Amino acid sequence: MGKGEMTREFIIREAAVLFNQKGYFGSSISDVARVTGMQKGGIYNHFENKDQLAVxxxxxxxxxxxxxxxxxxEGKTTAFEKLTAVISVYQNAYDHPPLQGGCPLLNTAIESDDAHPALKEKAxxxxxxxxxxxxxLLKQGTEQGEFVEDMNVQELAIYITSVIEGGVMLSKLYDDNMYIRLNINRLLKELERYRKV
Known part of the structure; x- marks a missing residue:
């Protein structure tokens, strides 16, 4: 990777955190310049505009x-183990998120709405x-005999996502990881109902 490509990747990484923390509309190119330690012109050498950088x-x-x-x-063998591992990524979503600022899917979905169609589409x-x-994972679990057959996979996937994102939102609103942790713990207990004994 050449120096130009490395610089471009650096800008993207820093902008990702900035936009996730302050929002796309709450961040300016001046903010990007500040967090990268670069001049605006240097950023525009790599990106046509803020929209391109945001995407x-x-x-x-x-x-x-x-x-x-x-x-x-990694290392999980059953569909249930993999599913609970994915869900547990959010267990400390406020205190230790995968990316500073919380869940980028939730943040971008809320912010982009109709104001930024390209970002909304990406979200x-x-x-x-x-x-x-x-x-x-739910379908694999059903096919492998881990889950009950009459489970509505689509409905449950949407429910899991809603519980996670709702917990992330509450934790972010109240600056307290308790909300997402309680949601995840309750969700994991509920998923046990769908397992075959």
Whole structure:
């Protein structure tokens, strides 16, 4: 990787954290310059505008999340173990998030809404991948005889996601990891109901 590409990657990494903490609309190119220690012109050498940087920074943020999920699933053999490992990534989402500032999916989904269509589309795609991961693990568990057959995979994947993101939002709002931890603990107990004994 050349020096220019390394600089570009550095800007993306720093912007990902900045945007996740302060929001896309709450951050300026001057803020990006401050956190990177670069001049605005140096940033514009690598990115056409703030929108392009925001999209690439969000893509980086979702890669950080993906790596967290893959790392959590390492060494797990059953679908249930993998599912609970993925969910547990969020156990300390306020105190020790995979990316500073909380869940980039939640933050971007709330902020982009209709104000930034490109970011909203990226957030939808990323959330779609997360839901697909949950559906895949639930389906595998059913096929392997770990879960009951009459489980609605789509409904449960959406429920799991809603419980997680709701807990993350409450923890962020009240500056207290308790909310997400309680949600995760309750969710893991509820999932036991779907297991075959």
């Amino acid at each position: 690439e920074a969000f893509e980086h943020a979702t890669e950080v999340l993906k790596k967290s999920f893959l790392q959590a699933m 939808q795609q990323a959330m779609g991948r997360f839901l697909e991961l949950l559906r895949t």
